Amino acid sequence: MEVMVILGLAGYAKKSIFADMEVFYSNDIRDGRIRLSPEESAHCVKVLRHRVGDEVYVSGGDGNLYRCTLEEADSRAAVARVLSVEGGFGTHPYRLWMAVAPTKNIDRFEWFTEKATEMGVDRITPLLCAHSERKVYNQERGQRVIVAAAKQSLKGKVPQLDGLTSFRALMEELHSAGFTGQKFIAYCDSDIAAGLNTRVPLTGAVAAVKTEGEAAAGEALPGALFLIGPEGDFSSEEIAAAMEAGFTPLSLGPSRLRTETAAALCVAAVYTALCV
Template sequence: MQLFYNPSLDNSAKQFIFPSDESKHIVRVLRKSKGDIVHITNGKGYLYEAEILDPDQKKCKAYIISHRKSVPKRYKLHMVVAPTKMNDRYEWFLEKATEIGMDEITPIICDHSERKIVKMERMERVLQSAMKQSLQTVLPQLNPAISFKEFLETDISSGFKFIAHCQEGEKMELKRRMIADNDATILIGPEGDFSKEEIDLAKDKGYIPISLGRNRLRTETAALVACTTVAIINN
């Protein structure tokens, strides 16, 4: 199944016109013709089935046959991850975490961050592409980049709150602290790790220090291990 994305699609729609780039892809690449079926999501949990009425390469028109809402997950995972020095490594994490089942992502700027500017539009495109590729109907929420200290003032009202760091101290592995069917917010620092002040501030705000294993991991690897661990516990 080929999945397309349009955030403006709602349940009242009867017809849909694809933008020019997708119209060209549908007609010239996928070789769809009149009467063929295509699938669209609005990224809000709905999957729409549509029949092509006019296979125009610039304005492909389709009729909405049906729609259904996906069964929501029993938990939500919010990853709060410092940008990596190389953009492609962060984008790799976003892609894979979306495929695994991340619900929300917030880039944080930390004391040891080497990259302090992030390309939000590019990140949004990566999330959209990964959602479509993995045939999911919910687009992860991408929040604006924020400083670590500002994020700690955010009200996290439910679920577990974890901070993964490499410094010495009492920590338990995430797989032993996480409990199925519970929301989780996980902080992952930059290549230079969180500063001691940041770790202490997070602990004061109720974040539980965790380990992701014996090996020292890159930022994007640590974040993906955390996503995978939570997903496995909830499956």
């Protein structure tokens, strides 16, 4: 069976008054004024040629969309006055935390963070594992990637992006702070898998997340945490530690997927099941 899908738009969004809207980003909100960064100011004033009195929209990264009027059209420090606020702008009906080992080619990991932000993710933790080839991560550059993706996809909330975090530190955080949601780990080692419980297919994992949300009846958003390892996979010790911490082994199908593909697949599955 052959299936052909034709998308007529480079960027797709459900038809709304926001579909063609330009959104700026700033978390500098004080006294009813929003101050844009030098980069956002230049884009607003030099590129789009906005002038004093123009109406502009700003995402505060806090889940709100601010409708503003431009008060100071300075290409290095533009200032806008807030007219109204739309809460819950571009949000999603779930809590999704992705802990993913950055790839040796950082462009691939940044591609994942961009696409995850576009679909809907709440927290991204770059994970340092025993078999990781990449042992450094530029968090500042990564933040720019997800802010740009949040603006492009009309997200009112920018995901939390952590610095590079060791696998052990993540387990310690989960032990001390806990996580109220489903926890899954995807890995490749079939020998290790043979000694553990049967892996849950991704469809089953997402169904469990959806069921959790239905059971909460709107009182709390369903949550999920996915662990995706490096090209060299998780070590046997890391897999054992995750299992002890209550993670469920996850199957992503018969194909051998790259790290960023596996991570994006998990985000897409949750987004599709709960948003589309």
